[in-house]
Amino acid sequence: MLITIFGAKCIGIDAVPVRVEVDINAGIGIHMVGLADAAVKESLLRIMTALQVLGFRIPGKKIVINLAPADMHKKGSGFDLPIALGIIAASGQKELPRLGRFLIMGELGLDASVRTIPGAISIAELAKKEGFQGCILPAEAAREAVEFPGIDIYGVHHVQDVLRILEGNDSVSDLLARNLPGIDNPPAAPAAANDYMDFSEIIGQESAKRGLEIAAAGGHNLIMIGSPGSGKSSLAKALAGILPPMDREEALLTSKIYSVAGLGDTREGLIRRRPFRAPHYNASLAAIVGGGNGDNILPGEVSLAESGILFLDEFTQMPRSVTEALRAPLEDRKVTISRLRSKVVYPASFMLVAACNPCPCGYYGEGNRCTCSVGQRLAYFGRLSGPLMDRIDIQLWMHPVDAKKLVGRPQAESSAAVAERVKRAREVQQERFRSEDIFTNAEMSSRQMKRYCPLSKPCRDMMEKMIDKMGFSARAFTRVIKLARTIADLDGTQDISIQHLMEASSYRFLDKRNIQDL
DSSP states (O other): OEEEEEEEEEETTEEEEEEEEEEEESSSSEEEESSBOHHHHTHHHHHHHHHHHTTOOOOSSEEEEEEESTTSOBOSSTTHHHHHHHHHHHTTSSOOTTGGGEEEOOEEOTTSBEEOOSOHHHHHHHHHHTTOSEEEEEHHHHHHTTTOOSSEEEEESBHHHHHHHHHOSSOOGGGBGGGSTTOOSSOOOOOOOTTSOOGGGSOSOHHHHHHHHHHHHHTOOEEEEEOTTSSHHHHHHHHHTTSOOOOHHHHHHHHHHHHHTTOOOTTTSSOOSOOEEOOOTTOOHHHHHEEOSTTOOEEOHHHHTTTSEEEESSGGGSOHHHHHHTHHHHHHSEEEEEOSSOEEEEEOOOEEEEEEOSSSSSOTTSTTOOOOOHHHHHHHHTTSOHHHHHTOOEEEEEOOOOHHHHHHOOOOOOHHHHHHHHHHHHHHHHHHTTTSSOOSGGGOOHHHHHHHOOOOHHHHHHHHHHHHHHTOOHHHHHHHHHHHHHHHHHHTOSSOOHHHHHHHHHTOGGGOSOGGGO
16 A cells, blocks of 8 residues: 655755655565665664554565655655654554645654654745645744744644544644644744843943944944954944844744754744854854755854854954855855755855954054064955955954043943934835845845935045045945945935945945055
């Protein structure tokens, strides 16, 4: 008897359907075909043990298990549950009339418990797209997808729960993900970001705070250069506290990435707080960009920072191969990871926040404390290529806080006040890009810039002079325009003015032709 169960496999952040076909006929042995990896092949012993615990017999016949399409590699332990259900149904030990209505995935324990799998949100999305009534997932995975609309998502702890759903004899509303213990319905508001620093706790650095406010308002990349103790790390942490909450579309995309990586939120459903990723400066290329072997390609830090912040401290100390690999995702807002047999594209729309010292000793520009030569300083910054720096919109040079301010601790503006201005600017952009597939000014293409960032004749004349004086590249020029658009949004004005362009240009001092004169 041939039985078909529907499962799925994640490729990038999208799931594709996999048909699990089980046939039991005359003969001997258990045969699995369909390019299954070691984890899938090892599932047979787990499945047989779990079925015996439940009181099912193992048919003494030839059992053929096919994972289709047969030319696509299958990996992971998520096919345990559909294979087990196929054996139960094909052997005639249970009538499961609703088997074809659901997309089913889950790992089995030896006691027939169902354990979590990655990619729950992508699987739920596929189930809706393919017209299934719902999907059956482990309870923890179902909690990740509890907010996915338009489909029934069941969370199970045991194979017996799955059989209840598929037999259709009893009410199974208690197994719906939204009714599982620990699920807030409606979802609770995001927890307060108590681990973020408040701007009022950071003394001085008013110009740097202004730069961070602009970066947050438009989603711009920035680099902070300053001596040790000038507050670079503190400001980066405070930046996370002034970003607006993610809307549903951003939250869904970010949650899909975390779900595929096995890092989904099993308590609150979609991830609501913007990610703040801060990998060590010695992290490998695969850790930053993403990678893996064969078909098992996982997202890296650039993708895990989607819609949030990627903070890279000691930026100039990072391997050259890693910093140069950031160029593509900074420009394209996605990262493509290619292997011999596969290619995966992950979203990578993040704010890069980099920090470094101005020279090897760290004290250039602070009186006579620097012991480095001009050549050493140039070699130090030479680790960051021109094309990479072109992609960083805001460049901030920070000096230590004046002693009088440090001791006196004057009252500083709170993060809440700054966040309110950032929120208003983001709302303007949300309305502006309502018909586009972007969220912030920093993501604008050339076509969108032409439409949304027109310059008056005086502004164009001023930019011609600025390009000649500063030596801006074409890419740096477009970054200045995007930055000016954000400054205008913060000011609440429709048109970009000369004042906005002047402020935007002031944040690109590293574009000077003679950097040794800094």
